[in-house]
Each structure stands twice: as structure tokens, then as C-alpha cells.
Amino acid sequence: MVKICVLGLGYVGLPVALGISSKFETLGFDISKKRIKELSSKFDSNREYSSNDFNRKKLTFSNKTKDLRDSNIYIICVPTPIKKNNLPDLSYIKESISIISAYIKSNDIIILESTVYPGVTEHFAKFLELKTGLKNNKDFYMCYSPERINPGDKTKKIKNINKIFAVNTNDKKILSKVKKVYKLISKEIVFSKKIKEAETAKAIENTQRDLNIALFNEILILSQKMNLNFNEIIKLAATKWNFIKFQPGLVGGHCLPVDPYYLSFIARKNKFRTNTLLSGRSTNNNMKNYVVNEISKCIKKNKLSNKIKILILGISYKYGVSDLRNSLGLKIFNKIKKKYKNTFFYDPFVNIKDKFTNIKKLKNFKLIIFLSSGKKYKPIFKKGIENNILILDPFNYFS
């Protein structure tokens, strides 16, 4: 009987566990006691799932490693952040592989879903071989299947996304087992035999997006320096057949600000100094200074006092999510609040203090700042204009 263990039940692991457990006996394992307690009572603090989504599932939750003992497929969805010096931090993967090493048996399948640089999956396959005395692609099968889920996006749910699956075997039994499981959590499975190519593909997807947004952020600032209308410039350029439009904005979260560092790390290991991979990082990171500067300019120009009431819209790293990791919006809010004590934010997806919920009292604010183009903010923009409130829309989302 197939029993699957999903290790790490965050933004990626929970959807994977919920999808798979519609058919297969699944253990959701997380080292966080708090997370296991919440999920066991059908509560997802990430606010991606409601209690109904936990119904009719063959899913149990645990933070006890001994519960892994009957599993034969292990899916690893643990964090892959960067350290303070921007180097990859693989400690979470190492820990989960160490946990698995005590339980794997002949014919078990281990699938890494975390974003990594090329070579990591095979590195940990070797680590498992050393720890267990078993052989990869003979006794156990180490695979890589990067996740592309887009939290907060109702149209890109796990079942609507094509999934890369890399494994280096022709063993029909293994491939058919994997297909049965992964068809529950993908639109189409795209098989690859080269794990390193799949790892690289995932890392470049996010790096490309980081770079594209950085380019548009620079064009936005340049337009402003030249006193030109950014939206008009883009509208004109987009009439060319091969111009690709992106939206400027704040880049944060667990992926885009991290993955380019994973790629540049492996480039350096291959004695290649890249010029482009990381070039979006400083541009995108500096956008928080750009916004803070715009706010200061606006306050000075309008001769406003330190006591004014300010409302900042959109505080998590992107619209529709509660995730505050690497959120530039949060950094901007904290910086502004230090000087202007009466600064509040509105973000219907985030649940922390200082949240302003009563939109009816909008009139009390002197200045409203839009950090997100989310559809829930558009009516607030209109209302702000109607009420003659000063509006700052630094990314030209609604202006």
C-alpha cells in the first residue's frame, strides 16, 4: 500500500498534502508543533485553505518522526532561504533528509519540491546513500519536482499548473507510481531525466521574473526623473509585436528575492561570474527607498505635519497573501510609522495589529499610499479622490 509523507506543511506542503490525500493515505509532517496543532484542527494560519478543504481527506498530521515509519513516498517541501551573507541555506533540507534516512527502505521514493540550485538533489541522494548503505536509483529513487504554486492566486491552484518531474530511472513501476500520485497535484506532468536541468529550470523562472520587474521599476523611475508619464510610455511601447509588458512594484517573499542568489552561487562554483542574474536584486530592493522618498517628498510639498494620519494599502509581500516574509511593504510601513506615529495600514489578507479595517472612516486620513494594485484597493482609490484625500500611487497602478 502506498503511504505518502509530506515534510514541511507551509505554502507549498499543505496544498501538496491536501491534493494527494484525496486518494492516498498521507502523513503531513512538520517540525512546528504549532503548525501541526492548527492543521489538526483544520485551521490554516496562512489563510489559503478553509476548514472545508480538510474534509474527505486521508490525511493525518504529526510532528513526531516515528510516524514516518510506514511511509514509502516522501515529499520534501521545506524552506530554502538565504543566510545573512546571501549564500544558500540548505539546513532545512539536510534536517529533513536526516529524518527520512532513519526510515527509508527498498523501493522508497524521495521527492524534493523545495527550490534549490542545480546539484542539490543529487548531493542529498549521496548523503542518503552514505547514511543508509542503500543505492540511489536502485534501492531508493531520489527525484526533483519543483513547485510553481502561486499563493493568493485563485486561478493558479495546484491542479491548474504543469509540473516538472525529474527522475533518473526507466523503471516502469516507479514511473507509474509517481504518475498516479502527481496527477492529483498537477495539470500535466512534464518528465525530465536530468535532475540538474529541472533544478535550473525552476531557479531561472523566478530569476527571470525578478529581472523583468526590476527593468520596469527602473523605467518607472527614469520616466519620473524626465517628467514623463510611465503608463503612456508603456502603452506606446506595447504596440510593438515583441514588447513584453510587466508591472513595476515591490518584490518580496520567499522566492524572487532568494532564487537569483542560488543561481549565482552555482555560477561562481562553476567559475562563471554572471553580470545579469543578480542585477535585479539591488534595483528591486531599493524600491523601498524610492517609495519612502516619494512619501517624504509628498509630505514636504504639501506642508503636512508629523501628526497627520497616513494609510498604507498592501503590506504583505504581494496582494492576496498573508505572508510577510521579505515584505518591502512592511519595511516601508515600519519606517514611515517611526516618524509619523499616526500611520496605519489596510491589508485584508494580513492579521496583525495596526490593521485599519473600517474603510468608512477613510475621511480621517490625510494621505493614502498605494503599494499594491489589488482589486480591493481600487474602490479605496476612487473614494480617496472623491473625499479630496491626498493620494500617493508610486507605481502608477490607479493614476
Ligand SMILES: NC(=O)c1ccc[n+]([C@@H]2O[C@H](COP(=O)([O-])OP(=O)(O)OC[C@H]3O[C@@H](n4cnc5c(N)ncnc54)[C@H](O)[C@@H]3O)[C@@H](O)[C@H]2O)c1
Ligand atoms: N511560497 C511559495 O509561493 C513557493 C512557491 C514555489 C516554491 N516554493 C519553494 O517551496 C519551498 C517551501 O516554501 P514554503 O513557502 O512552503 O515555506 P513555508 O515556510 O511556508 O513552509 C515550510 C514548512 O516547513 C517546516 N519545516 C522546516 N524544517 C522542517 C523539517 N526538517 N521537517 C519538516 N518540516 C519542516 C516549517 O515548520 C514550515 O511549516 C521553498 O523551497 C520555496 O522556495 C515556495
